[in-house]
Every structure is written in structure tokens, then in C-alpha cells.
Amino acid sequence: MERGKLLIIGFGPGSEQHMTFRAKEAILESDSIIGYSTYVDLIRPLITKQEIVRTGMTEEVSRAQEAVRQAETGKKVAVISSGDSGVYGMAGLVYEVLIEKGWQEETGVEVEIIPGISAINSCGSLLGAPIMHDACTISLSDHLTPWELIKKRVDAAAQADFVIALYNPRSGKRTKQIVETQKILLNYRSPNTPVGLVKSAYREREHIVITDLAHMLNHEIGMLTTVIIGNNSTFIYDGKMITPRGYQRKYTLNGSDQQLKPHERLKREAEPWALHGGMEEERGEVERPLSSRMLAEEALQKLNIETKVSDKATHEKDVVFQQEDIFEFAVSPGIANKKLTPLQMMTLAEAVGEEADLEYTPDHVIKVSVKTANPNKITKRLSDVGLLLLPIGDVVNIKACDFCDGEKAESIPQVEELGQRIGGMTVPKQLNIGFNGCGMACYGAPTNDIGIIYRKKGFDLFLGAKTTGRNAHVGQLVAEGVEQERIVDLVVKVVNDYKARGLPNERFHKFFKRVQEIEGFHYREVPEQVVVDMVCGD
Numbered sequence: 001m002e003r004g005k006l007l008i009i010g011f012g013p014g015s016e017q018h019m020t021f022r023a024k025e026a027i028l029e030s031d032s033i034i035g036y037s038t039y040v041d042l043i044r045p046l047i048t049k050q051e052i053v054r055t056g057m058t059e060e061v062s063r064a065q066e067a068v069r070q071a072e073t074g075k076k077v078a079v080i081s082s083g084d085s086g087v088y089g090m091a092g093l094v095y096e097v098l099i100e101k102g103w104q105e106e107t108g109v110e111v112e113i114i115p116g117i118s119a120i121n122s123c124g125s126l127l128g129a130p131i132m133h134d135a136c137t138i139s140l141s142d143h144l145t146p147w148e149l150i151k152k153r154v155d156a157a158a159q160a161d162f163v164i165a166l167y168n169p170r171s172g173k174r175t176k177q178i179v180e181t182q183k184i185l186l187n188y189r190s191p192n193t194p195v196g197l198v199k200s201a202y203r204e205r206e207h208i209v210i211t212d213l214a215h216m217l218n219h220e221i222g223m224l225t226t227v228i229i230g231n232n233s234t235f236i237y238d239g240k241m242i243t244p245r246g247y248q249r250k251y252t253l254n255g256s257d258q259q260l261k262p263h264e265r266l267k268r269e270a271e272p273w274a275l276h277g278g279m280e281e282e283r284g285e286v287e288r289p290l291s292s293r294m295l296a297e298e299a300l301q302k303l304n305i306e307t308k309v310s311d312k313a314t315h316e317k318d319v320v321f322q323q324e325d326i327f328e329f330a331v332s333p334g335i336a337n338k339k340l341t342p343l344q345m346m347t348l349a350e351a352v353g354e355e356a357d358l359e360y361t362p363d364h365v366i367k368v369s370v371k372t373a374n375p376n377k378i379t380k381r382l383s384d385v386g387l388l389l390l391p392i393g394d395v396v397n398i399k400a401c402d403f404c405d406g407e408k409a410e411s412i413p414q415v416e417e418l419g420q421r422i423g424g425m426t427v428p429k430q431l432n433i434g435f436n437g438c439g440m441a442c443y444g445a446p447t448n449d450i451g452i453i454y455r456k457k458g459f460d461l462f463l464g465a466k467t468t469g470r471n472a473h474v475g476q477l478v479a480e481g482v483e484q485e486r487i488v489d490l491v492v493k494v495v496n497d498y499k500a501r502g503l504p505n506e507r508f509h510k511f512f513k514r515v516q517e518i519e520g521f522h523y524r525e526v527p528e529q530v531v532v533d534m535v536c537g538d
């Protein structure tokens with residue numbers, strides 16, 4: 001008699017295109033097919049001559065026993081599971097039945113396990129890229145596992161910031177588990193954590209919903225749904241759920257968290273754990289492998305057990321995992337004030353700590369880049385000593401002179417109002433507004449994207465300077481003697497127009513040239529540049 005064979009097949013989510021070549025081949029090779037009725041129907045187009053043994057959903061053990069029995073008569077028996085047969089599928093059960101019978105690989109029936117795409121992957125692909133990082137699957141079915149243990153696993157996975165794929169989330173009778181699970185998750189994750197619900201992935205009735213932890217139960221969740229819960233870094237972009245490869249995020253004042261841009265990522269300093277092959281740089285020359293103990297210690301350092309959740313998060317429970325993101329902002333003594341006090345300097349150093357990066361910029365501010373889980377603590381200390389904090393990036397940046405140490409103070413109210421109304425506003429590209437308190441303009445207002453000079457008769461307005469490059473030029477004088485009551489509104493309108501019509505990354509002078517007219521001010525061609533032989537720099 002020929003030795004029988006068990007082909008334990010994971011046929012993937014349900015469509016033929018997402019089944020492996022070997023899975024199809026194995027179905028064709030088999031003499032009989034054993035599986036839950038719905039699954040047999042899903043692979044029906046592939047069935048030729050095989051005998052079919054259908055069973056109900058809960059008859060998994062008898063299905064496994066029947067498969068072993070048939071194989072022992074010398075048949076090739078296909079046991080089918082959806083997804084992967086090793087993930088809440090038939091593979092383990094079949095082995096258990098074999099072991100009970102004293103099966104040995106050498107002498108017993110042959111066993112081949114054929115892997116398939118599990119729901120975590122098929123559903124993940126339909127949501128975007130939610131898995132990406134450390135993830136786990138948890139089945140909420142307490143049919144074979146005590147509910148107390150499942151709860152513990154949910155708790156542990158939530159604490160450890162795993163992306164979680166919930167299988168068997170709910171059925172007609174089992175409705176409480178998903179509700180309790182949501183409660184546990186909310187102990188550790190923000191209510192706006194992205195959540196994806198995928199029903200019948202790659203099947204006829206496929207249905208995809210992207211929601212969040214707070215609202216997930218407002219949607220239909222059933223036996224054919226997989227629920228994917230994002231981690232602390234998962235975000236939604238254009239209807240897609242994405243978990244970045246690394247955890248580091250960057251943000252500035254009053255801006256929402258931003259992932260590092262692709263060119264900033266995968267650098268050792270930004271993502272020390274990523275793609276460096278576990279190698280550590282030593283004195284900048286030799287690389288030696290990091291031991292797993294060192295990696296574990298580094299990971300432990302990142303788990304800040306005592307601390308409470310940062311004010312940034314919206315919930316207030318204790319958390320074990322605390323993410324330190326890169327917080328970037330600029331500090332200055334004030335819009336007009338240029339003097340830093342020793343107390344301010346000392347407080348700055350103490351608040352941001354030794355590891356922070358401080359950079360003095362051409363815009364007369366100190367740019368701070370610091371890793372922290374608690375940005376509010378830093379900003380509060382700095383504001384308390386009278387420092388002005390400004391967002392950085394593609395925002396409106398207002399640069400004023402010192403108004404001759406405050407002696408020429410007439411126009412300070414206007415610059416302050418401008419600061420309150422549009423300072424830090426997001427625009428297509430960083431926009432500098434230069435504001436000078438007298439005709440001397442010793443802080444060079446016309447060399448900014450927008451320049452404003454106060455003279456006794458009113459305000460002069462310059463638009464569209466090009467501040468860098470060999471063809472740098474000052475802005476065009478578009479208005480003279482604008483009245484006090486009008487100047488702020490006028491500049492706000494110009495900036496709003498740029499915000500509305502500017503293309504992403506388009507500098508203000510290019511925008512002015514392209515649109516030709518802003519708030520009634522017409523663009524004038526800049527005269528041809530005189531080519532000058534460079535004296536230095538070659």
C-alpha cells in the first residue's frame with residue numbers, strides 16, 4: 001500500500017489570485033478534501049475529481065481525526081484552512097491527533113504544511129501598511145481558551161505597544177469580548193489610535209472601515225472581520241492606515257505630530273534600532289555587533305515605567321510605554337527684544353538638558369531640537385522666564401528690529417498684532433516677514449519675503465525678496481505710507497493668499513512671479529543680473 005499523505009493547506013484570504021502556487025497544486029494532487037463548508041465553496045473552482053468531506057465550523061477535532069484516518073488508508077488528503085493553516089487553523093490539531101496515535105515522521109503518514117496569507121497580512125494590505133513593526137495576533141474566541149487568559153494577552157500587547165490583529169472578534173453569541181477588549185486597550189492607548197476593520201478580505205463581500213479606538217464599536221464587527229489596532233505611531237494618511245518602520249516622530253509647537261520625512265529617517269541618530277544590522281559604531285571607526293543583551297537594555301531604557309502619560313496624550317491613565325519624540329521649536333527673547341538674560345540662558349540649558357541640540361540661526365533665534373515625551377514641561381519653564389517660543393518649519397516667521405532699544409516704539413503694537421494673528425501659521429514654505437521701526441531699516445526688512453518699514457507717514461511694504469543665491473535681490477516696493485489701521489490687515493491678506501494659492505514648497509518670491517498679482521500688487525520683472533567675477537569662494 002502507498003504511504004498516505006496529509007496536505008495541510010492555507011488557501012489565503014479567499015480569492016484564487018491570493019492563493020500560493022503550491023496550495024493550488026496540492027489541491028489538484030489530493031484524493032479528498034476536508035474542510036468547513038464555506039471554505040470548500042471558496043475553493044470550488046479548483047476542485048476536479050476529489051472527494052469532498054464537508055464539516056461544520058465547530059467540528060475541527062472530528063475533521064482532523066477523519067483526515068488522519070483517510071491518510072492512513074493510503075490517500076492524499078487535503079485539509080483546508082483559510083489564511084494560514086498554522087494560525088488558528090488546522091495544522092496544530094492534525095499534529096495533535098497524529099501524536100495521540102504515536103505518529104513518527106519516518107514511519108507514519110507524510111505531512112506537508114502549505115503556508116498561506118493569514119488575515120493579518122491580507123487585511124493589512126487592504127488598510128494600507130498598518131503592520132510594519134512588531135505586531136501580534138490575538139483571537140478573541142474563548143471557545144478553546146479561557147477568557148481570563150485572553151484578557152491578559154490583550155493587556156500585555158496593549159502595554160507593549162504592539163500593533164494588534166484581533167481574530168474572531170465577535171460572533172452572534174460572543175458579543176462582550178470586543179467591548180472588554182476596547183476597554184483594556186483604552187487604558188494604554190489614545191482614543192484616536194487608528195483602527196481598521198476588514199470584513200471578508202479579497203472575497204465577494206469585502207468591506208473596509210478605518211476608524212479609531214473610541215469609535216470602533218459603532219461599526220459592524222462579525223465573524224468574518226479582522227480588527228487591526230494601530231500602535232502609538234500609527235497614523236492615517238489619505239484614508240490609509242500606516243505604521244512607520246521606526247518610532248521617531250518630530251513635531252513643533254502647536255503642530256500635530258509628524259513622522260520624520262523619508263530623508264530624515266533610517267539615520268542612526270533618528271532611528272538607532274533600524275536597518276543598521278545591530279551594529280554599533282565605536283569611536284567612529286570599527287563596527288561591532290550589538291549583543292542582544294545590549295539591545296534589550298536599550299529597549300528597557302525606552303520603557304519609562306514610573307512616569308505618567310505625557311500631557312500630549314489625551315488620556316490620563318498610567319502607561320508603561322512612553323514615546324520620546326523629537327520636539328523642535330525656536331526660542332527668542334521677544335519679537336523686538338534682542339536681549340537674553342542669564343536666568344533665561346540657564347533655564348534654557350536646564351529645561352532642555354545636555355543632550356539637546358541648540359543652534360543659533362540667521363533668523364536671530366535659537367533653534368532647539370530635543371527628544372522628550374513631555375514637551376509641555378519644557379515650554380512651561382521657558383515661558384515662565386519670559387522667553388518667546390516659536391514653531392519652526394514651513395511657518396510664518398516674524399523678524400523685527402529692536403526698535404532702537406525700544407526708543408522708536410510707535411509701531412511695536414502693529415508687529416505684535418501681526419505676530420498674534422499669523423505668527424507660526426503654516427504656509428507652503430517658510431515665510432519671513434521683516435519688520436523695521438524706522439527708515440534706516442538696519443535689520444534689513446526689504447530683504448525678507450515680506451518687508452515692512454515704519455516711517456512717520458505710515459508703512460512701506462516690500463514683497464518678494466530673494467534672500468539667497470547669486471541673484472539675490474530685495475523685495476519690490478509695492479506700497480508706501482500705508483496707514484496704521486490698514487497695515488496688519490493688508491499683510492494678513494497677502495499671507496492668506498499665499499497660503500491658499502501657493503504650491504507646496506513654493507517660495508514666496510516664486511509665487512509672486514507665477515501669480516503676477518497679490519491683493520492688487522503687480523509683479524515687476526527683476527532686471528537682468530550683472531555677472532560678477534567672484535573674488536572669493538572659488
Ligand code: SAH
Nearest residue numbers: 013083084087118119167168200201223225
Ligand atoms: N487561519 C486563518 C484564521 C482563522 S480564524 C488565517 O490565518 O487567517 C478566523 C478569523 O480569521 C475570522 O474571525 C477573521 O477574524 C479572520 N479572517 C480569516 N479570513 C479573513 C478574511 N478573508 N477577511 C477578514 N478576516 C478574515
